[in-house]
Amino acid sequence: METTLMIYDGTAPSDSDVPRTGGVPLAPSGFTWPMCGSGCGGPLQFFAHLPVEYGVLSVFVCQNDPGACEFWDASSGANRVYLFPREGLQPVAVPETGLTLLPATSAIRTHVVTLDPEDTDDHDDDELVSDAYDLARSGWKREPEERFGKQREVLGSLAGSPSYLEDDRLPACPFCVGTMEFAAHLEEGVSSQTAMNLGGQLGYVFVCRACSEGAFLTD
Template identity: 75%
Template sequence: MQATLMIYNGTAAPDADVLRTGGVPLAPARTTWPMCGNTCGGPMQFFAHLPVDYGVLSVFVCQNDPGACDTHDPVSGANRVLLFPSAELVPVAVPEEGVTLLPAVSAITTAVVTLEPEEADEDGLPPDAYDLARGGWKWEPGELFGKQREVLGSLGGSPSCLGDDRLPECPSCSGVMEFAAHLEEGIDRRSAMNLGGDLGYVFVCRPCSQGAFLRD
């Protein structure tokens, strides 16, 4: 059993084409900044640039009036995940108004964690690879906690502690979307994405080039 953790790795240029949170989104030319379709109608905040083997995922979440727009629901209009091809991407023009950028950029490196097979828990549920890998990151015997704040999420695998009824459907083909990534809030206040203490989930439908985000 394995999990590919995303680990904080210092800072990066705001337009770097690397795994990062914060900075500015990279997209094909003439791409416009996503606007909130839930309540406020303002520009959403850019959370993460995630290059993956099938393209680039850009994650946006509305932060103009935290709590006013429903960022838990993947179809509320307050979240957007855009999937772009990897080539010929340029920085997207940042709107002059609204809460659009994180105060700091966090570079991300990946670490593949191999876990010993575990039996189902007392409720009969299978082991949660992400939860186990995150909880054990740099944990040493005798310590109460490891370096869990360094973990900014994970790529691929299965969504942690998310029921089947929360899995989003693709708006184009109505199929259940593929899980792409977890997102954690961040290592400190300046770089943190406002997830209200929740875990963020990124989903994608590759054939339809559609994405979705939710909190839980």
Template identity: 80%
Template structure:
């Protein structure tokens, strides 16, 4: 069983076109920074280059727990699938909780784990097994599992089918794109209430969605 993990890989320039959490979004000309239903700007979470573009993820952090950042389709989060061409740094709003304090570079690592290594009383979950497999990789050290910032592709970990969001444009169930963890340390973390984030996308409509477990 293989999982394409996203691993913390030091820091990166805030406007770099590399997989990262934090920094500033890269978007087409004319893009406006998204605003939550509370009236404040969303906080930029992740820049994730994928095969057919760039996933750009935003989550409200103006008053964590008050806005429904955990719900797909709420105004408290936003996911965009931008084309790779013509992207440029977006001007950051002068007020509100808009960017993470530290930029975290991401590298991908395919981890293979034998499902027989999991608990006999539990259903094997590819993401959980992948995180456990990374902890066992050579060079194990305390806290190594915190280096996992999520995963790309695969299937959503333990998410019930009825929570898979439908595209607001075509009403078809969206495709799972990525898991996102809060972060490797408090300085780099997004406050998701201790939950795992899920990123979905409708590639034909270039629409996205975010939710937590």
């Protein structure tokens, strides 16, 4: 079983069209910066620019008053995920107030991990599907007889299955009402300067390709 990890790869230009966390969002002409609909009404913070095979996922989460606005809830209005076409994107004007940008821009490279059957002996098939990301992440850069690897370098993963997320939390598309497709995990990051504030939790990105609609939540 293969898992595509997203690995921290140093810094990147803030407006680069590469996989990254932080920096300035790229969007089609006429895009308006999203505002929090959960309570504070302020601008959301831009978290990640994720080019995928079917477009670009752009993730925003409210950080104006962490804990007050329910950024962990897919339906709260305190986060947004956009699916943009791959072409015609340009840097977006950043609001002058509110917590809108991360302190640093982190480049992402992908690394495919193939799980060794010996690593999965203690898991039944159902557990393995939901646990594949956790297993791949826990083994990242781990040397023989070393208990912990450099797991903080892992910024998440692309595609696959949502790790440990219960079926009743899978978001439905507000337009077609179908269950959204899992797109990515997000981790906080390697340092306080690069970190996305996820409340110490794992972030989940979902998408409905047919409706070009996205969703975000944490565990």
